[in-house]
Amino acid sequence: MPAQSPAGPVALWRSRSGRAAAFADRCPHRGMRLSHGFVRGETLSCIYHGWSYAQAGNCLRIPAHPALTPPDTIRVATQHVEDGGGIIWISVGEPAAGPPRFEGLAPLRSMVVEAGVVALEAAAGTKAVGGLLDYTHDDRAVRLLLASEGQARTLMHVLVDEDSNPDERIAASRAAEALRRAAEDIARGGIAR
Amino acid sequence: MKLYDYVLSPSCYKARLMAALAGVKLDIRPVDFHPGAEHRGPELMALNPAGSIPILEDGDLVLTESSAMLVYLAAQAAPQWLGSDTAGEAARVQQWLSFSHRLTASLGAARLHEMLLRPGNIDALQGQGTAALRELEAGLVxxxxxxxxxxxxxxxxxxxxxxxPYVALAPDGGVSLDPYPAIRLWSRAIRGLDGFIEMPGIHRLHELKPEPVPELGET
Amino acid sequence: MTRNAMIDGWYPVSLASQLDAHGRSTALMGEPIEVRRGEDGNAKVTGGNGRALPACIRYGHVWSSLGDPQKPLFAIPEADQPGRRLVDVGVVRVRCSPLRAVENFLDIAHFPFVHTDILGAEPHTEVQNYKVEIREDEDEVWATQVRFYQPQAAKSAEGGITTEYMYRVPAPTCSILYKTCPPRPGEWDVITLFVQPLAEDLCDVWPWMALFDDETPTTDLIHFQQTIFVQDRSILENQIPGLLPLDPGMEIPTRADLTSVAYRRWLKRHGYTYGAQLVAQ
Known part of the structure; x- marks a missing residue:
């Protein structure tokens, strides 16, 4: 699937054995986005010509030349991936420490908000601390993990109490929708002014 | 059963896809929608004064609305596709059947504008399409x-x-599907169904087939 | 900005069959143009400032130029051969470089993955060696003896066959494909891709065909070609960078890509760089 990182767009994929990897979202052959590709076993293949890549980013197979062992120089840039607590983290370069854990919380859904973090904070009426924004809507607390995608767009991961029942989870999802609407209204107003 | 069909029309594809999934054989009558505008010609206007395709003809039954075609095909050959008879679930099927027309009016019109140069206010169409995709995403969550x-x-x-169909082809109209993880999972689940067929713009899910053993030196 | 060498070329701007007195508003390399049928029945094309542009009708399309074409439109001798059916496929707009659209048309290695079970299928993915040359007399790129396994050669055909192709690039945004013609061994079906550059990253693509086929209904032929092209469209709109990189280093060609290598070299030599990127970024 496509995702964003500070180093640019990435193709995020999970192999059959369950390992996640993040590639620069561009096949070095013809520039096709690898996030449109397909996963077979432990490899990601480009949809355009079927060139397939191992998790380390090296090219394993060029279908137009089945007898050829691709040279090691054909590779896609990879980023470090950590998969923990239902959240996938990417780091550009080697991270000094593992990603944060959110004890007692379960991830519910991810949403793109067409507004910056400042507008989300204004809509929630609180400040984000360490990328986490607490939002209370109809007496229900929702925690939002925010990842900026530039000034005007934010990827928002909705976290709920891991003991929440389905009704509470649906309510949390709807609360996050309400927050997004409010933040986008604020962002639009900002542009209009 | 005869389907007046255009290969690039997502609405026609709905009928072809449902027929394939239900195991119904359709007699396909290709219509030169583009560039010939045959759907506006006398033969098809006589069948469907609205001047739209698909048209499904079975004896003296003539259907011109794709949702009705889906119901007809399912009722004939695969009734489990009609949903269930509890009030909530039956209503939910109807809710999304009606909702699908909003997809046609927004994402479908944006696609016609961007791909086949049909007139339209593209910014408004793309905005309405994005709103509909967000609703669908929330529903799937x-x-x-x-x-x-x-x-x-x-x-x-x-x-x-x-x-x-209109969701999967949203990028044809310049509307990205990148922000919708639940739609991506749902779309893959549909593409992986037994009997699923593609249309141009929806690629084969190559992961469903194992890595082939290459045939070397064939001529 | 230097004068682009592509300014003096001919480009398709309309289907001849859809030319009317009312006119069609379109664009050529960023400049709005108007295409209509004049009172004398000929095509009239006017540029953004109302100036009359060169116009001619050939191969089912109206052609025009923003500059001063030094040569007549390239020849397709097969177009005048008796017995061929000439098929207007109609326009498809693509948000991509016009040069990327042509390069994709010259490529066969993507058939099994993008035109699955129609023009190619796994495991028959190997591209055999073929010949590529820049013909100096005609100043055209040619690829010949291109062979590829085709799973569904014709509607009636059971099983696959090896189809032979020849590719020809007579102009920077036009390509002609010659393909094995099952009903007439020894003759070639002609399938063209005429690309109208609207902007460096936007084009209208006008496929056109001249075939020996007395049986297949015209609508089926149109739908087949539209299917193939629209399958390519989602690839073309997702290549990075959007402009075609002409300097080596940005992309990695293999033996299967020799036509593309020659095409890029030919574009660079002539300064045909509208829709291209020269310095790797």
């Missing part, structure tokens, strides 16, 4: 929380087939 993988039930129904 809630279904997932209820333990159900499809729009109305834990199995696919005509509602899924009514919504799938």
């Amino acid at each position: 809630e279904q997932h929380i209820r333990g159900q993988r499809f729009l109305a039930l834990d199995r696919p129904t005509v509602a899924d087939i009514a919504c799938f």
Whole structure:
């Protein structure tokens, strides 16, 4: 699937054995986005010509030349991936420490908000601390993990109490929708002014 | 059963896809929609004064609305696709069948504008399309929380087939699907169904086939 | 900005069959143009400032130029051969470089993955060696003896066959494909891709065909070609960078890509760089 990182767009994929990897979202052959590709076993293949890549980013197979062992120089840039607590983290370069854990919380859904973090904070009426924004809507607390995608767009991961029942989870999802609407209204107003 | 069909029309594809999934053989009558505008010609206007395709003809039954075609095909050959008869679930099928027309009016019109140069206010169409995709995403998230993988039930129904084509082809109209993880999972589930067929713009899910053993030196 | 060498070329701007007195508003390389049928029945094309542009009708399309074409439109001798059916496929707009659209048309290695079970299928993915040359007399790129396994050669055909192709690039945004013609061994079906550059990253693509086929209904032929092209469209709109990189280093060609290598070299030599990127970024 496509995702964003500070180093640019990435193709995020999970192999059959369950390992996640993040590639620069561009096949070095013809520039096709690898996030449109397909996963077979432990490899990601480009949809355009079927060139397939191992998790380390090296090219394993060029279908137009089945007898050829691709040279090691054909590779896609990879980023470090950590998969923990239902959240996938990417780091550009080697991270000094593992990603944060959110004890007692379960991830519910991810949403793109067409507004910056400042507008989300204004809509929630609180400040984000360490990328986490607490939002209370109809007496229900929702925690939002925010990842900026530039000034005007934010990827928002909705976290709920891991003991929440389905009704509470649906309510949390709807609360996050309400927050997004409010933040986008604020962002639009900002542009209009 | 005869389908007046255009290969690039997502609405025609709904009928072809439902027929393939239900195991119904259609007699396809290709219509030169573009560039010939045959759907506006006398033969087809006599059949459908609205001047739209698809048209499904079975004896003296003539259907011109794709949702009705899905219901007809399912009722004939695969009634499990109609959904269930509990009030809530039956209503949910109808909810998404009706919703699918908003997809046609927004994402479908944006695609016609961007691909086949039809007139339209592209910014407004893309904005309405994005709003509809967000609604669908939220609906699928809630279904997932209820333990159900499809729009109305834990199995696919005509509602899924009514919504799938214009959603899958949204990028043709310049509307990205990148922000919608639940739509991506749902779309893959539909593309992986037994009997699924593609249309241009929806690629084969190559991961369903194992890595082939290459045939070397064939001529 | 230097004068682009592509300014003096001919480009398709309309289907001849859809030319009317009312006119069609379109664009050529960023400049709005108007295409209509004049009172004398000929095509009239006017540029953004109302100036009359060169116009001619050939191969089912109206052609025009923003500059001063030094040569007549390239020849397709097969177009005048008796017995061929000439098929207007109609326009498809693509948000991509016009040069990327042509390069994709010259490529066969993507058939099994993008035109699955129609023009190619796994495991028949190997591209055999073929010949590529820049013909100096005609100043055209040619690829010949291109062979590829085709799973569904014709509607009636059971099983696959090896189809032979020849590719020809007579102009920077036009390509002609010659393909094995099952009903007439020894003759070639002609399938063209005429690309109208609207902007460096936007084009209108006008496929056109001249075939020996007395049986297949015209609508089926149109739908087949539209299917193939629209399958390519989602690839073309997702290549990075959007402009075609002409300097080596940005992309990695293999033996299967020799036509593309020659095409890029030919574009660079002539300064045909509208829709291209020269310095790797």
